Amino acid sequence: MIFWSFKKFSYIWPSLICIILGYSQFKGFISFNSQMQEISEESITFMTYNISNASFGYDKKKKNRDEKKHAFIDFLQQYKNTDIFCIQEVGPYAYDILKQTFPGHHLYSKEKGAIIMSRYPFVNKGEIDFGTITNSCLWADIKLEFDTIRVYSFHLQSNRISKDAEKLANQTEIDQKQAWYDIKGILRKFRNHHLQRSRQAEKIAQHAENSAYKTILAGDLNDPPQSYTYHVMSDLGIDAFRERGFGLGTTYAGKIPLLRIDYVFVDNLLNVSTFHIIKDSFSDHYAIVTTLDWADMSSQ
Numbered sequence: 001m002i003f004w005s006f007k008k009f010s011y012i013w014p015s016l017i018c019i020i021l022g023y024s025q026f027k028g029f030i031s032f033n034s035q036m037q038e039i040s041e042e043s044i045t046f047m048t049y050n051i052s053n054a055s056f057g058y059d060k061k062k063k064n065r066d067e068k069k070h071a072f073i074d075f076l077q078q079y080k081n082t083d084i085f086c087i088q089e090v091g092p093y094a095y096d097i098l099k100q101t102f103p104g105h106h107l108y109s110k111e112k113g114a115i116i117m118s119r120y121p122f123v124n125k126g127e128i129d130f131g132t133i134t135n136s137c138l139w140a141d142i143k144l145e146f147d148t149i150r151v152y153s154f155h156l157q158s159n160r161i162s163k164d165a166e167k168l169a170n171q172t173e174i175d176q177k178q179a180w181y182d183i184k185g186i187l188r189k190f191r192n193h194h195l196q197r198s199r200q201a202e203k204i205a206q207h208a209e210n211s212a213y214k215t216i217l218a219g220d221l222n223d224p225p226q227s228y229t230y231h232v233m234s235d236l237g238i239d240a241f242r243e244r245g246f247g248l249g250t251t252y253a254g255k256i257p258l259l260r261i262d263y264v265f266v267d268n269l270l271n272v273s274t275f276h277i278i279k280d281s282f283s284d285h286y287a288i289v290t291t292l293d294w295a296d297m298s299s300q
Helices: 002-007 009-026 054-060 062-077 092-101 160-170 178-208 226-234 240-244
Strands: 030-032 041-049 084-088 108-109 117-119 122-128 136-143 148-155 215-222 247-249 262-266 271-278 288-294
Touching: 002 108, 009 262, 030 240, 041 215, 054 062, 054 092, 062 092, 084 215, 092 108, 092 117, 092 148, 108 122, 108 136, 117 136, 117 148, 122 148, 122 178, 136 178, 148 178, 160 240, 178 215, 178 226, 226 262, 240 262, 240 288, 262 288
Parallel strands: 041 084, 148 215
Antiparallel strands: 030 247, 041 288, 084 117, 108 117, 122 136, 136 148, 215 262, 271 288
């Protein structure tokens, strides 16, 4: 576009129109916001993290397992003062690590992978059952010192296409007919699983809309910001990344690049003060840490 601005000014317009039309899609992946410098006493720190069942714990070499476990615990202990956690893909091995690392936190789990941990007590809690073994949504009403909130920790239906995509990408000699067959298979899986996620998101929305408290919804949506699933969830609250994030919003650390599929949706009555994506190496997802503030609530 810069080249054409020197060559002929009228040639700028097609490029400019494309940029304007695509901005709403573009800003779902990238954001440029500053972090708030002053945070009131009426605030909480919040983390969501799909830990991929601490898969390093299944390394066949015990030395590797032990080293990675200790490194993971050291990483988690940096966030030991975090008020509330929404964690996904938690199996027995990862559960024991979390219990060991955060002994002072209340912990709610239903053995389907999603959990909620809180420094503050639960006054009510439950599950939105998706009818699957591995995907679920837990909710808990949490009594803070200055308010009561409802928190949702969700893990929606996975696409299960990562291995297919990796296999296709690693082929040294491409059989065009086979490649198209594989691509169609990937798209078929995505379509079917997207329909499942849509129904799961609708169930969460129906539940959250009846909450008597301010809501925070966080977890692994397994869908990008352009999806219907995201649209359903973002109607429930502010997308914390779009409100306070800076830079690329990539949360998936697997073979498929530049995916933002993990989110925090915050009640419209709350302020998002800070937002950070933590580029750790313990999972195929990155952790999200944010600060939520009740400041100036009386004026809202």
